[in-house]
Amino acid sequence: MSTNERDLIVGGQAVIEGVMMRTPNAYAIAVRKADGTIVNTAAALPKWSDKAPILKLPILRGGAVLLQSMGLGIKALNYSASEAFAEAQEAEAAQIEVALTPAVIEGEGDFAGITGGVPGLFPIPKKKRSKDELKKGGTAAAASSIVFALIFNVLLFIAAPLLLTNAIFVAAGWAPQAAQNSTATAGKDAGEPPAEMPALRRTWNSVRGYLHPVRPTVGFNLIDGLIRMSFFLIMIIGFSLLKDIRRVFEYHGAEHKTVFTWEKGLDLTVANARPQPRQHPRCGTSFLMVVMLVSILLFSVIKFDSLLFNFLVRIVLIPVVAGLSYEIIRLSARKESGAFFKLITRPGVWLQNVTTKEPDDSQLEVEIEALKESLKLEPKTSEPELAPLS
Incomplete structure (x- = not known):
């Protein structure tokens, strides 16, 4: 492997019983099936900025990269779920005599990936469908999963922290006008006869x-940021107690080990x-830590006297926050040994004690295969650049 090729920054994402690995221009998904074999799929990944040059501009490119990564991540999860549980699904389907209206389709649907494709949770139609039907269903599943994820994240990490912080400031008297209004309202309510007010x-x-x-x-x-991070930590720690999620965290750890092996110029072997x-x-x-810091600074400048407007601006500026955070990581990553990069990434490294677990050799084999397959599709003339985060 040449030095120039080793300059390529690679990244990835752990999925169910496997991993999706990315190079700047390609990706590969490798999954270990129930019978112990490894299956993979790989494809070139054209950048959105190639079709829309405006997306090469700073901040805009960060938002575009992250949206593309989100879509690819959902696709990888759907693929891994269908492959990891394929044999179990077929065995379950063989026992079902009644054809079910395909509200939930084999390996697809809104619950694929969320439930982990647990056999027996829903009956699975015995009838095999064409590749076109599967592709169409997979696209719909990916789209619905992205919409669900966006709504869930907006409610949990934007709306709830904002409302709680607002209530804390009012209750603590840190907003005098709001506190007075609250007291007046409470006093008025207290004087109302219970029978006259529902x-x-x-x-x-x-x-x-x-x-x-x-x-x-x-x-x-x-x-607001501390509450948001507390919600995130509680969610992550809770997930880590689940056996299936722990397996994903082990593959997450294996992914990082494989990336380090590549970056150090070592042969891609389990031993290395x-x-x-x-x-x-x-x-x-x-x-995510950088996103929290950028949010604190940005929304201290862009602010309104309306709770609704403060909520809406946090949604509208999500691409801006993501883009700015991406640029900070991008610039600091050019010198990973620098003090600034170490400073802004240190909290994330600490958090990885929860989000990663020590993998076994079989998991490392899957990671290595995925990286090798994605590298095969990488153009030899690729320029070194920041690939998606690992």
């Missing part, structure tokens, strides 16, 4: 005082990958 309305009037808009400051956004660290500074968890 319980639901009394409850709403009590809650409404805490929803009085607080103009965000750096302190407001800092608490085994001793490598399982925490990598360019992991997506490091990116």
Whole structure:
């Protein structure tokens, strides 16, 4: 392998019983099936910026890369679920005598990947479908999964922290006008005879005082960010207790070990990958920490006296926050030994003690195969650049 080829920055994503590995212009997904064999699929991955040159501009390119990565990640999860549980699904289908209206289709549907394709959770139609039908269903499943993920993340990581922070500031008296209004509202409610006001309305009037808009400051956004990160940590730690998710975290660790092996110029073998660290500074968890910091600073400048507007601006500026965070990682990654890069990625490296687990040799084999397959499709003339986060 030439030095120029080794300059390529690779990344990936752990999936069910496997991994998706990416180079700047290609990707490959490798999965270990129930019978122990490894299957893979690989393809070139044209950049969106090749079709729309405007997406090469700073900030815009970050948003484009992340959206493309999200779509590819959902596709990889659907593929891994269908392959990892294919034999179990076929065995289950063989026992079913009644053809079911295909609300849930073999290896697809809104629940594929979310449930991990657990056999027996839904009956599986025995009838095999054409490749065109499978492709169409897979596209619909990927689209619906992305929409669900976006709505879930908006509610959990934007709406809930914003409302809680607003309520904390009102309750603590850090927003004098809001506190006075809240007290006045509460006093008015207290004087109302219970019989003259329905319980639901009394409850709403009590809650409404805490929803009085607080103009965000750096302190407001800092608490908002801490609440958001607390939700994330609770979710990740909870997931880590599940056996199937722990397997995904082991593949996550194997992915990092394989990336380190590549970056150090070593042959891609299990023996070389085994001793490598399982925490990598360019992991997506490091990116999330940068996103939180950028959000705190940006929304301390762009702020409104309306709670609704403060919520909407956080949604509208998601691509801007992502783009700025991507540029920070991109610039700092050019010198990974630098103090700034180490500073902004250190919290993410700490968090990887939860999101990665020590893999076994069989998992390393899957990671290595995926990377080798993606490298086969990488043009020999590729310029070194920042590939997706590992």
